[in-house]
Amino acid sequence: MNPSLTPSPLLLSVVIPMRNEATNAGPLLAEITAALGGLAYEVICVDDGGTDGTDAVLALAAAADPRIRGLRHVASCGQSAAIVSGVRVARGDWIATLDGDGQNDPADIPRLLARAQAEGLSGAAGVLVAGHRVNRRDTRVKRLTSRVANAVRARLLGDATPDTGCGLKVFGRQLFLDLPAFDHMHRYLPALALRAGAVVVSEAVNHRPRLRGISNYGTLDRLLVAFMDLVGVIWLQRRWKRPVATPLP
Numbered sequence: 001m002n003p004s005l006t007p008s009p010l011l012l013s014v015v016i017p018m019r020n021e022a023t024n025a026g027p028l029l030a031e032i033t034a035a036l037g038g039l040a041y042e043v044i045c046v047d048d049g050g051t052d053g054t055d056a057v058l059a060l061a062a063a064a065d066p067r068i069r070g071l072r073h074v075a076s077c078g079q080s081a082a083i084v085s086g087v088r089v090a091r092g093d094w095i096a097t098l099d100g101d102g103q104n105d106p107a108d109i110p111r112l113l114a115r116a117q118a119e120g121l122s123g124a125a126g127v128l129v130a131g132h133r134v135n136r137r138d139t140r141v142k143r144l145t146s147r148v149a150n151a152v153r154a155r156l157l158g159d160a161t162p163d164t165g166c167g168l169k170v171f172g173r174q175l176f177l178d179l180p181a182f183d184h185m186h187r188y189l190p191a192l193a194l195r196a197g198a199v200v201v202s203e204a205v206n207h208r209p210r211l212r213g214i215s216n217y218g219t220l221d222r223l224l225v226a227f228m229d230l231v232g233v234i235w236l237q238r239r240w241k242r243p244v245a246t247p248l249p
Contacts, residue, residue: 012041012113013092013173017082018058018100019048023212025057028102029068035106039113043068044086045100049076080185087176095176097186099167103137105206112170112203119199126175126198130161130190131168131205149226157233159191161202168205171198180236184225188233197242 014032018025025045032043047055047070058070071085087095094113098104112129119127136143146165153164164187171193179185179192190200 010040010042010092012036012039012094012096012109013087013090014041014043014096014098014106014109015083015086015090016043016045016098016100017048017079017086018045018050018054019076019079019082020050020052020054021100022050022052022054022057024100024102025054026061027212028100028106029061029065032106032109033065033067035109039110041067042091044090045070046082046086047072048078048082049073078183080181080183083186084181087173090173093173094170095173096170097167101210102212103208103210104131104166104168105208108168108203108205109170112168112205115201115203116170116172119201120172122199124199125196126172126178126193128169128171128175128190128193128198128200130164130200130202131166132161132163132202133166133207134204135207137207137209153188153191153230156230157188157191157237159188159194160200161190163202164188164190166205166207182232184229188229191233191237195237195240195242 014036016028029043045058045068047058055070055072058068062068062070069089071089073082073085083097094116096109096113098106108131112131116127116129119129150163150165153159154161169189171189175193175196175198178196185192193200
């Protein structure tokens, strides 16, 4: 990659975790290019140990467009780990995440970014804007289980977010790097951001049906890990008091 071809400093880094999304990668990257044409941005796609040639598709895309960068996990480590790897190498002040299956609409990113920048003027420790899939295009079972999970999580964590499972989010890079990293943390980003003293708001976003490929998530496997994740985040909330330090005269 030729750094001289990329605007610097970058305003935005789009981080996309992918696993076996070879058929979705190309169309999604084309949509991002169309949506963000006027911004100084980069796209970081992280192939999480896939086996369908997603890495080859990303390599070709990166060769054709210097704003695209690809990473690959040797073995699958999960969606959260892919996001962490992408954010760590990102060069933008703001991070936008979206799923690699094409269900999130890249056209929503500029609006979420504008909201994040506006909220950032409040002087808070950071900002996270979470997408809210008002009209979800998933199966009935997925919609029902997500509704129940969101209600339970919101009641126990008080994260003020109706849809934490939406992959489309915009937040400050430094805010994310200051958060504790663990498997499935991407579903608890609003609660973790509030714990860090950040502002958390939601924006309605478009949601689309999956047109290509197969989902990497099932209903049962998500439910089995949700309880332990929830207990862990509650523990993190209760075991931390955010200090306010003032300089001595």
